[in-house]
Amino acid sequence: MPEYTVAATGSILVVVLLELLLLRTRLFTKASYWITLAIVWFFQILVDGWLTKLDAPIVTYTREQFSGIRFPWDIPIEDFAFGFSIATLTLLLWEKAAIGRRPTASPRSAPERVE
Amino acid sequence: MDRYQYLLLMAACVAITLPLELVLGARVYRRPRRLVIVLLIVVAIFLVWDAIAIARDHWQYSERFTTGWLLPFGIPIEELAFFLVIPLCTLLTYEAVNALLRKGHERA
Numbered sequence: 001m002p003e004y005t006v007a008a009t010g011s012i013l014v015v016v017l018l019e020l021l022l023l024r025t026r027l028f029t030k031a032s033y034w035i036t037l038a039i040v041w042f043f044q045i046l047v048d049g050w051l052t053k054l055d056a057p058i059v060t061y062t063r064e065q066f067s068g069i070r071f072p073w074d075i076p077i078e079d080f081a082f083g084f085s086i087a088t089l090t091l092l093l094w095e096k097a098a099i100g101r102r103p104t105a106s107p108r109s110a111p112e113r114v115e
Numbered sequence: 116m117d118r119y120q121y122l123l124l125m126a127a128c129v130a131i132t133l134p135l136e137l138v139l140g141a142r143v144y145r146r147p148r149r150l151v152i153v154l155l156i157v158v159a160i161f162l163v164w165d166a167i168a169i170a171r172d173h174w175q176y177s178e179r180f181t182t183g184w185l186l187p188f189g190i191p192i193e194e195l196a197f198f199l200v201i202p203l204c205t206l207l208t209y210e211a212v213n214a215l216l217r218k219g220h221e222r223a
Contacts, residue, residue: 007164032216033209036208036209036212043204060176090205093156097149
């Protein structure tokens with residue numbers, strides 16, 4: 001398999017395992033996370049689409065190093081795995097940084113369980 | 116102007132998401148300590164990925180649309196900007212969504 005394909009899909013696994021085994025922020029159970037991911041995906045298509053457009057690319061990809069599948073427009077599909085990982089890792093760390101610094105649980109939700 | 120294209124794209128992302136903090140009450144810039152900690156970790160991890168990807172020739176950068184200012188390992192400063200700006204925009208989106216959901220709950 002091409003190297004970027006391996007790295008990009010592997011990064012999803014690493015980020016998900018990081019949450020499940022180590023950070024345990026429960027980010028994946030939050031509606032706001034999934035809504036954010038959908039919004040980020042939409043804007044990624046605009047920004048990444050501009051960066052990778054084949055008629056005037058800012059970033060060019062070596063054909064042998066990725067799947068060769070470009071969608072939508074000219075975006076290498078691996079970029080969406082990359083995007084998932086950078087967005088999710090950022091939010092996981094943001095949530096983790098908050099846990100333990102809250103003096104009391106918010107009135108609306110159950111107490112945070114810090115394992 | 117061409118050589119600033121990548122940097123200007125990143126600046127546009129910062130500008131477009133600023134109202135999330137100022138109007139929608141995202142409170143990301145207003146938690147600078149937490150923001151800096153998160154960004155330092157994310158930037159470090161993705162700069163390593165980028166350095167490897169550049170060395171392994173996964174991708175290259177247009178000389179026309181970048182400044183040519185390079186960090187060690189041949190990383191364009193535009194990439195550093197990307198790894199700061201994209202996480203920042205993600206956090207602003209997330210906290211804006213959280214703020215809106217909270218407002219929705221309060222109204223209900």
